Amino acid sequence: MPRPNRHTLFPFLSWLPQQTRASVRRDAMVGLSGAVLALPQSIAYALIAGLPPEYGLYAAIIPVLIACLWGSSWHLICGPTAAISIVLYASISPLALPGSQDYITLILLLTFLAGVFQWLLGMLRFGALVNFVSHSVVIGFTLGAAVVIALGQLPNLLGLDLPSEATAINSLLALIGHSREWDRPSLVLGLGTLLVGVVLKYWVPRWPTLLIALALGSLAAWLWPSLFGHVARVSSFVGKLPPFSPLPLLDLDMILRLLPSAVAVGMLGLVTSLSIARSLSTRSQQLLDANQEVRAQGLSNIAGGFFSGYLSAGSFTRSGLSVEAGARSPLAGVFSALWVTLFALFGASLIAHIPIPSMAASILLICWGLVDYRGIRAVFRVSRAEFVVMSLTCLATLLLELQAAIYAGVLASLFFYLKRTSQPRVQQWRDGEEDVLRVDGSIFFGASHYLQVRLQSLQGQRVVIEAQQINFIDYSGVTMLHQEARRLEGLGRSLRLRGARPQVVDELKKLEGAEQCPIQFDD
Template sequence: MAWPKLPYLLPFLSWLPKQTRASVSRDAVVGLSGAILALPQSIAYALIAGLPPEYGLYAAIVPVIIACLWGSSWHLICGPTAAISIVLFASVSPLAVPGTQDYISLILLLTFLAGVFQWLLGMLKFGALANFVSHSVVLGFTLGAAVVIALGQLPNVLGLNLSSKATALDSLLTLLAHVRQFDPASLGLGASTLALGIALKLWLPRWPTLLITLVLASLAVWLLPHVFGHVELVQSFVGRLPPFSPLPLDVETILRLLPGAVAVGMLGLVTSLSIARSLATRSQQMLDANQEVRAQGLSNVVGSLFSGYLSSGSFTRSGLSYEGGASSPLAGVFSALWVALFAVAGSKLIAHIPIPAMAGSILLICWGLVDTRGIRALWRVSRAEFAVMALTCVATLLLELQTAIYAGVLASLFFYLKRTSRPRIHQWREGDEEVLRVGGSIFFGASHYLQVRLQRTQGQRVVIEAQHINFIDYSGVEMLHQEARRLRGLGRSLTLRRARAQVVEELKKLEGADKCPILFEA
């Protein structure tokens, strides 16, 4: 009896046995390309999150393997991202000193909580909840996060040792107060890395830009010690596979981290599902959103136990997997294995990377985060959605980042409810009939608007063309009954024409079919 459940419990059994030697070889090569891209990105994102560099590599190993094996997308590859890293930093840095063991434990605990939240959404088949974080919110948050990250890295580019601040405005004011104390060598190294990275992205977009710029900067420091000998380097770490990390399951701490965990968990799901749906459309794949949500949650729950901080879908690595011709999620698994090999064997190389160059690379990542084409399209298509994007961006700059996400979601819901509270109504007269064609649901937010329109009618017989009414709630039922009784008292009538069976059934429930004051026509 347990065998039919195996595809649900172990979804990779549906595609793994079908792999051939040729497809596995191709996925291994695509995975190597993804690992080359992931190595410098993961280290940079860990630094954004206030973590030692090796934790970026850990986040690109176990969570990636779990998400690929248990997910439904052929090409989605997860890992640490810039936006999530900055939210984690903003959520946990007020509670502990970044880089310390207490800080690391809190980051991993927050990752575990976010993973549990994601997994529960998937188990309850609430994957569609991620749709409530609209694309405009993601655009605005990403734009704001790019500015926040850039402001946080500018002191490293300038060779300044400044403490982190809660908001972007505080960071900017602190930076302006100390900007004259900059180190010319650090500035030269950071600016050169950024300029070279931009040039490579424009002229050779398929090359591993981050890796090239960091290698060249490290060579410059090594060859010119009399110029760059004092420049701070990334700290080294002991090469090993992701270690097991017990979590501090303290109730008070969990309650303090929970709001941030929910916010970053939703952000991760929105990002991952957006990427997965985009690639599924291009590859003609059927995507199971709830399975993908469960896989994201499971990857973060298991990943947090093996030192991996919160991961989500990566635009660049997933796009590389698709463009590289990956034939299965094995490409992501191979990518994680290649990163694991580097984490064990190549850890000493990281200690040669200068901090200003790494900061310049992070600024390059920030530049790539700004979706100017999407922002321009949003302005042309919907000014309301553009306002949501702008509000989210401003909130990201002025408020704590998890609060900014909630502000963006609430703004999206406000504009959605405002739009749906005024359903489209086309009105005309036919003799003694006054007809209203209603396009939209009659729910608590829209019932008052429709009631006002009904009270303004003059016809002896008021008819609602109801074929486009998909849903009616108790408020709508009560309002239509009230209006039907009012019209009857005036010697007039209210008729619903061509209403759906479900709508008619709901309207007849209130007082019984025999006492319903509303007339119905087929």
């Protein structure tokens, strides 16, 4: 048995020896920029997920290191994301109190299960399976998730302590019902942070606007204690490396209960990561290995489950920054994780100075950036069916549990896909005693009835199917054509296939043998 290629087991060996002192120095500086962007985002995403803030930093360390070293993309950088954070919250909050040790354990168990699912897809070379989640589903889900996250953060912006609601509508109603309890200093501080963030985002978009806005909000709360002294702060934590977290793997009932959510969030993470990696590869002219990338995502989340890093996926903002800043290799992501590690060790005490309303404002800024306005307009212009899929996914995200919304979007995509393929393009004309059909598409179970109805409407002595564009035919298609050929034969007429591909001819001759096949073939 041949020994496996070492680059298959350790893919980073294909690019790591090629690094120079200049490229390493460049990647280290790009990694520092990525870490500055990742710090406020990771903390905010952890709060969205119902976790203590340090778990956002942990998710930006070990999972990022593994995804960069074992992945295929040169520029994809992973970490916690807003959409995945809220799916995790929606999946686990009914089972345990957010922030509790049981809640953390279940989040990490779900992360591990999703990682195993992703890794198995990669090992079985099913990386193309993520293509069944269309881009319109991702756009619609992200739009709905942005609304859900924003509504969930409004109580923090207003200084309210409200229990979480299952749907966006209930969150809005609860907020309106407590309108008399809004805290004005909290609202002023939150809106001020939001305004600063918006202004900086448009004036200096390349600056770490989230970090600056949070720093200014914290400074304002510190300078005016008489006004903002009662405003809640983010919980502090002791600086340390990501701790090892043993998982309750023997609890089979809980594993089975979490499995549907693990599959949904695992697929969402893969679709997000591969979409970002493909868009970046077009700029860098890099050839991606989808299965290697899927395996790397799985490995990163398996390891994350054991080292306190909840589920991670590709980050468009951090990956885009990596490309624009001139990253030379995945070392930029590795350095980013190392810089975040230093902050987790030595800068943890700074977290306790961040006011909750300012953090809520930063999350609202993130939600605004999640909405793909250009993509929404493009989907509307290109395909009304895809726009319906996007809208249904968004609506399901607002009304249903988030993992159910993903499944609803996938089912809607498959419905429209099958609807299109069940009616292949057919051109029809008369040539003397011949009725000719040109079929552009496969003849499979979904399209057989449609083509049979078209064939039975023809009155020519000879019925000819121009079959050059038929790439595939299944058992249902073979049976249908045999039935039509027998029917025409009984009426003294014939059915011919012209220009059929060899594999299509072979399938048609298998049913009754080449000698008894009622269909005639022309080259």
